[in-house]
Amino acid sequence: MTEPKTPDAAAPTGPAKKHPRDGKPHATIYDIARVAGVNPSTVSRALSKPGRVSAKTQKLIEDAAAELNYQVNPFARALPTGRTNTFGLIVADITNPTFFDIIRGAQTTATVRDYTLVLAESAESGATELTAARRMMATVDGLILASPRMDDDDIRVLARDKPVVVINREVDGVPCVVPDVHKGISEAVRSLAANGHTKVAFVAGPQQSWMSARRWEGVQAACEWSRLEAVRLESTKPTVDGGRQVARDVRASGATAVLTYNDLLAIGLMQELQAAGMVVPDQISIVGFDDIFGADFTTPPLTTVRSPLGECGSGAATLLLDLLHGTGDPAATLRVETELVLRGSSGRLLPAG
Amino acid sequence: MTEPKTPDAAAPTGPAKKHPRDGKPHATIYDIARVAGVNPSTVSRALSKPGRVSAKTQKLIEDAAAELNYQVNPFARALPTGRTNTFGLIVADITNPTFFDIIRGAQTTATVRDYTLVLAESAESGATELTAARRMMATVDGLILASPRMDDDDIRVLARDKPVVVINREVDGVPCVVPDVHKGISEAVRSLAANGHTKVAFVAGPQQSWMSARRWEGVQAACEWSRLEAVRLESTKPTVDGGRQVARDVRASGATAVLTYNDLLAIGLMQELQAAGMVVPDQISIVGFDDIFGADFTTPPLTTVRSPLGECGSGAATLLLDLLHGTGDPAATLRVETELVLRGSSGRLLPAG
């Protein structure tokens, strides 16, 4: 490049390769071997293969390691073995609180099982997601995809390389964690029917969302069973803002109860309807999905079909870790139960007046 | 351990070392070298040192790499160089939405600058935090500590090893990103004074929280300036639940306006006071801190002193990355501005009646 040639002017603070920043380089197994008076390979075994060396040398080595306060170099270990004790989690959108709980669940399980979590997001784009996934694949032992936007086939290709677990979607041949919408939705619809509602609107989520399709199916089925009329409305995006925007369609639909693809839509919708002077739930009932953080901050607090998101995250992590350790079914689907959380935003319809 | 001795029963699916799961092992620079008819080191240079090889061989090598769809092995690269293109972020509590925005900001910046973010949490414990930090240090190029709970000295020790940036706290000699509470708080207190309040309570956060101390100082100073009385109340924990618990102390204090250490406390407090029949803001004004996600879901929506958390996250990441690339001041403090977000939970005190 355009660098001056004077060699001694090159390194200002001179971060000599190995020395992290200041003083001494980190201790290696060779240092330990020297201190303990044994061979490096013996140190390696003492530190990773329990029972392979005699108790005496074990102690010798451990003492030396402690003295030098040795820490394994994860890269040196990963290079020959391929194991990193790390797994990746890719979410569609970090902005979306749905994923907060999933992240938390996965993170917790990771820590407990002595793994490290690496996080990435796909910005709701299948292409970005695939890129992120590919990049991650190189550094992790396995991957969790939460609400993936990429094709089934892409997922399967990834899964051939290393264990992959999918959340909120079912992909043939890949282990999945999916909330079973049935119970929660039928509870919700039955509750609405019992409160005198006859026409229910469903505000759908993104087109590519597998989950949105399942929820609409569930709503249709439950409405049919309870002999309610169900109409589907589209949203522009699955956010609070999207909820506000769909408000006029909701009013135009003539439905007296609304289920939305997720809580954010429900919250935005409720805000907009209230701003227009409607009273919730007297004039319209609103039911969300997921029971995200903050769903009970609203007035009235939001009735919602709870998906145990934290459980999804930790369940997926457990599935993955089991897979990594050889136990666990490589094509198991973990179904978690949904349930209605009845709060104030749904209830009996008051006669107009 | 208690493992059976039969050696051939050990590997059920027998994952042959290198082969990820199924077929062929990944391509290496040696493979590329063979295909392109050059030396491996030439391949290495072509792929990482732009301009070091001739355009002709460059192309030759790139084609071969594309054909074999080569991906560098990050471990092999990290081993000699020590660089990983990864940095860590440790937050006190993933449950706490304050950190959501910080995570998001950091993550975004990381992606833009082609870094990977590794996440960990400390469960609000200084000891856990230090352990997590130590563990991470080995695998990352740098570290961001958000609202750290460990000692200043521990932080400085870490910072000697690799670049560290701290959010929400000031540590001498370590680059920090801190919201400057002054502007936001004085706006808030002035607004309260203008609305006829004379006695203000501050609900404090965790003892070890540097930020809580700064906020209390800020409130005291601003109250003095506006000639309001300020009292300090303690909370058990900085959560919605903690907010509920502190409600009786708040009533007992006789204050007509409350500032809380964070929004969660404010939300919990408001819920509890409303449940007890008090009207917000007619009987009591409530002001939170941070403007977290969901702060505007409440009724009335929460007035709060906004800290630009996303900006903190991205700012810290930028600081760190600059440090890693040699630019950037190793002891700079980035101050971000706070501001009052006036919503419905604060206002004029109505005469009792």
Next chain:
DNA sequence: CAATTTTTGGCAACCGGTTGACAAACGCCC
């Protein structure tokens, strides 16, 4: 006490890149 089995530790190759030193090849000028 010798013979045999089991432990235990050492040797050396390997994982897949990076990099300093050096030599061959090249372009340029007189």
Next chain:
DNA sequence: GGGCGTTTGTCAACCGGTTGCCAAAAATTG
């Protein structure tokens, strides 16, 4: 065409662990 400086590519050592194989040492047995 010889002398000189610059590219460009090669060699070989190295990063720090892991692991198969073997021999020495220790424990067990007849």
